Amino acid sequence: MTGSGEIERWTPGDQILWRYRGNGPERPDSAARPFHICRPVTVVQDTEELLAVWVAPGTECVKPVLADGTDVHAEPLATRYTAPRTTARSLWLGNGVLKLAAPGLPWSVWLFWERGWQFRSWYVNLEEPRTRWAGGVDSEDHFLDISVYPDRSWLWRDEDEFEQAQRVGLIAPDVADRVRAAGHEAVGLIRDWAAPFRDGWENWRPDPAWRVPELPDDWDRRPDDSDRTPSAMPS
Numbered sequence: 001m002t003g004s005g006e007i008e009r010w011t012p013g014d015q016i017l018w019r020y021r022g023n024g025p026e027r028p029d030s031a032a033r034p035f036h037i038c039r040p041v042t043v044v045q046d047t048e049e050l051l052a053v054w055v056a057p058g059t060e061c062v063k064p065v066l067a068d069g070t071d072v073h074a075e076p077l078a079t080r081y082t083a084p085r086t087t088a089r090s091l092w093l094g095n096g097v098l099k100l101a102a103p104g105l106p107w108s109v110w111l112f113w114e115r116g117w118q119f120r121s122w123y124v125n126l127e128e129p130r131t132r133w134a135g136g137v138d139s140e141d142h143f144l145d146i147s148v149y150p151d152r153s154w155l156w157r158d159e160d161e162f163e164q165a166q167r168v169g170l171i172a173p174d175v176a177d178r179v180r181a182a183g184h185e186a187v188g189l190i191r192d193w194a195a196p197f198r199d200g201w202e203n204w205r206p207d208p209a210w211r212v213p214e215l216p217d218d219w220d221r222r223p224d225d226s227d228r229t230p231s232a233m234p235s
Contacts, residue, residue, distance in 0.1 A: 007132065014043040015213040017136030018053060018099065019220075020127070022064075023081075023143075024170040035138070035220045036087055038062040040213030042206070044098065050196070051130075051137070054206050055097040060215040062087050077160060081168045089215065098204060100196045101137070104129050106182040108139075109196050111204075119202040122148040123157075124186045126179050133223035142171065142179045146186060148197065154190050156183070 010016060020037035039061045041053035055061075064072055067084035075083050095115065101108040108130070110123040124146035130137040143165045145157035162179070165171045171179070190197065 010043040010046040012043055012045065013207065013210060014046075016041060016043060016053070017216075017219060018055075019136060019138045021138060021140045023140060023165065024168075034222060036062070036064040036085070037141070038215065038219045039092070040215050040219075041099070041136075042210050042213060044204070044206075049102060051101045051103070052201075053099050054210070055092055055099065056206065056210070056212045057092060057094065057096050058212050059092040060089055061092050062089055062215065062219060077164050080161070081165055081170055096206065098201060100201065101130055102196075106142075106178070107186055111201055113202075117205070119150060121150070122197060124148065124183075124190075126183055126186070135223070138223070142175075142182075144179055144183055146183060146190070148190055150202075152190070152193060152197075154187065 018039045018041050019035045021034055022036045039055055040059055041055050044052035044054055046052075064085050065088045066072060066075055067086055069086075069088060072080060072085070095113050098111040099108050100111070106129055107124050107126045110125060112120045112123060114120050126142040126144045126146075128140040128142070130139045142162070143158055144162040146154055147157055148154045162171070162176075166173070166176050189195075
């Protein structure tokens with residue numbers, strides 16, 4: 001344990017949860033929950049500068065779906081965020097994803113590979129700065145994203161969803177301004193090829209001894225005061 005007032009760090013191989021709250025006010029339809037995305041992950045690194053975690057292929061996760069179980073992106077954009085929703089468990093298909101998050105920054109950076117560990121791209125996911133608790137980290141997705149490629153080119157992603165989320169009241173005008181400003185700050189780091197893009201994470205590989213984390217039954221529990229000092233989930 002660390003001293004009073006200090007953060008207890010996770011160690012490589014610890015298993016935690018990476019969660020996102022639903023956007024906007026909770027709705028009464030479809031058994032709405034405070035969290036609508038949950039991904040069990042394995043800790044790669046946890047320091048004052050960076051939390052890095054691995055989403056392994058085949059991990060059972062939670063994602064939002066329409067009330068009839070249909071993928072949310074099957075719904076037209078005009079009603080995508082107002083149609084009744086619930087959550088569903090599903091396996092993380094394809095290759096794994098490495099997530100990098102610096103404390104306090106309103107985004108995380110994800111790395112994607114093709115088969116055979118051919119590096120594909122980085123993905124800047126604009127989100128609320130993550131809150132740590134005993135079982136993992138919590139955030140709120142902000143819809144707008146940025147793809148970054150090995151040739152250092154980049155482009156905005158999901159601008160249409162970002163605008164629609166504002167139209168239906170999931171993102172307030174002041175929050176939208178903050179998200180845009182955060183996106184432009186991230187673009188500045190891309191143009192300067194600053195951390196984490198310059199740090200060689202595309203050459204990282206997971207420990208083959210790591211087992212795929214399990215999704216706990218209480219994946220959506222609200223942290224209480226006893227959770228405020230981070231520690232690892234039981235192995």
